[in-house]
Amino acid sequence: MTFKSLGLTDNLIKAVSDIGYTEPSPIQVKAIPLVLERKDILASAQTGTGKTAGFALPMIQILERGQTMRNRPIRALILTPTRELAAQVQDDIVNYSKQSDIRSTVIFGGVNQNPQANRLRAGIDILVATPGRLLDLQNQGLLSLAKVEILVLDEADRMLDMGFLRDIQRILKLLPERRQNLLFSATFSKDIKKLANTFLHHPVLVEATPENTTVEIINQKVYRIDKAKKTDFTIELIKDGNWQQVLIFTRTKHGANRLSEKLDKADISSAAIHGNKSQNARTKALAGFKAGEIRVLVATDIAARGLDIPLLPHVINYEMPNVPEDYVHRIGRTGRAGAGGDAISLVNFDEVEFLRSIEKLIGERMPAEIVEGYEPGPNQEPTKGASQNRGRSARPQGNKPQGQNKNRGKSKRY
Known part of the structure; x- marks a missing residue:
C-alpha cells in the first residue's frame, strides 16, 4: 500500500x-x-x-x-x-x-x-x-x-x-x-x-486495531513496593539500568514536583510538567527531554497526553492511575514505530484494586514481583500469585526491553 x-x-x-x-x-x-x-x-x-x-x-x-x-x-x-x-x-x-x-x-x-x-x-x-x-x-x-x-x-x-x-x-x-x-x-x-x-x-x-488493548512490543512489569520506598527503587532502576530517557507518571501535581526534586538530589536530571506549570516551562522541559539534556520527565496524565516523544524506551507508573484507560495511554508513550520499550508499574497496598481494574480492561493478568529490600510492610501482603523473586535479577537492566515475563496485550498501537 x-x-x-x-x-x-x-x-x-x-x-x-x-x-x-x-x-x-x-x-x-x-x-x-x-x-x-x-x-x-x-x-x-x-x-x-x-x-x-x-x-x-x-x-x-x-x-x-x-x-x-x-x-x-x-x-x-x-x-x-x-x-x-x-x-x-x-x-x-x-x-x-x-x-x-x-x-x-x-x-x-x-x-x-x-x-x-x-x-x-x-x-x-x-x-x-x-x-x-x-x-x-x-x-x-x-x-x-x-x-x-x-x-x-x-x-x-x-x-x-x-x-x-x-x-x-x-x-x-x-x-x-x-x-x-x-x-x-x-x-x-x-x-x-x-x-x-x-x-x-x-x-x-x-x-485500526482491537479496542482497549495494550501494545504487543511493550514489556510490562509490575513490582509490589512499599509506598515509602518507591522513590529509592525508582532511583535504583534508573541508575542501575543507566536509563537516559524515562517518562514517569504520578497522580498529582505536588507528587510530580516532589519526585522531580528527589531525582535531582540523586544526580538524575529531571523536570516536572503539569497543569500548574506555565506553557513556556512545559515547552522548555519537553524540549530538554527530547534533546537528552533532561533524563527524566515526571508528568501527570493530563500534561502528558498527546506528547510526541519518538522511541521513548522507558515508562514508569510511579503511582497507578485510578482510571484503567489511563494506564493504556501511559504505556503507549513507549513501544512506538516498531521499537520495543519497558513499562514499569510500582504498586503499593492501596493500589492493588487499581491494578485489578487495569487487568480487567486489557484482558490479562500481570503477576507482580517483590524485590529484596523494597518489600511491602507487614500489613501489606503481596497480591495473590505474586512472584516471590527477591533477587536483583528481577529488575530490568540496561537499555533493552527484557525478554522474560513479557505480559503483552493484543496490539493497540499508539
Whole structure:
C-alpha cells in the first residue's frame, strides 16, 4: 500500500516523502480515503499511530480544491484537549502543507493572545485550538467559525475527561449545519458514543486495531513496593539500568514536583510538567527531554497526553492511575514505530484494586514481583500469585526491553 494508492495528490506525496514516511500506517490506510470521500468518521486511534496524518493529509487536499475565497476564512477546525497536543498537530500540518498554499495556525491558553489574534486576522485555512482559548477569542469577536467545512475532535475521550463537554457543545452551535465531522478517540466509552450521536451524520467506524488493548512490543512489569520506598527503587532502576530517557507518571501535581526534586538530589536530571506549570516551562522541559539534556520527565496524565516523544524506551507508573484507560495511554508513550520499550508499574497496598481494574480492561493478568529490600510492610501482603523473586535479577537492566515475563496485550498501537 502506498500514499499514492490512497488518492493523495503529488504535492502531498512529496511532502510525506520529504518527512520520511515510506508507507501509510493502518489508521491512515483506513481513514484517508473516507475523509476524501467526505464521510463522517468515528475512529479509534491513539497518539503515535499516525492519526494526525490520517485526517490532516486529506483535509489539506480537500481545502486546496475549494480554495477560492481571498480573505481565507477558517474552513477546518481541529479541537485538541491540551496545549502540547495542539502545538504538535500544528507542527505536523505545517510539514504536510509545505508543498501547498494552505495556511494554518494554533491557539491555546497560557500565553499572550495577541500574536494568535494577529495570525487569525491575516487569514488562515486550518485552525488548531484548545476549547477554552477558542471560545475566549470567539467571544471577543476575533474569529468566526461560520465557514468551517471540516471539524475534527482529536482525543475526544481526553477532552471529556478534562471537563470540556460543555465547551464542545457551545462550539458545535457556532459551526455551520453542513460540514464534515471526524472524531478520534482512544476508547469508545458510553460518553464518547453519546457525544458522537449528537453531531456525526451516518459515521463510518474506523478501528485500526482491537479496542482497549495494550501494545504487543511493550514489556510490562509490575513490582509490589512499599509506598515509602518507591522513590529509592525508582532511583535504583534508573541508575542501575543507566536509563537516559524515562517518562514517569504520578497522580498529582505536588507528587510530580516532589519526585522531580528527589531525582535531582540523586544526580538524575529531571523536570516536572503539569497543569500548574506555565506553557513556556512545559515547552522548555519537553524540549530538554527530547534533546537528552533532561533524563527524566515526571508528568501527570493530563500534561502528558498527546506528547510526541519518538522511541521513548522507558515508562514508569510511579503511582497507578485510578482510571484503567489511563494506564493504556501511559504505556503507549513507549513501544512506538516498531521499537520495543519497558513499562514499569510500582504498586503499593492501596493500589492493588487499581491494578485489578487495569487487568480487567486489557484482558490479562500481570503477576507482580517483590524485590529484596523494597518489600511491602507487614500489613501489606503481596497480591495473590505474586512472584516471590527477591533477587536483583528481577529488575530490568540496561537499555533493552527484557525478554522474560513479557505480559503483552493484543496490539493497540499508539
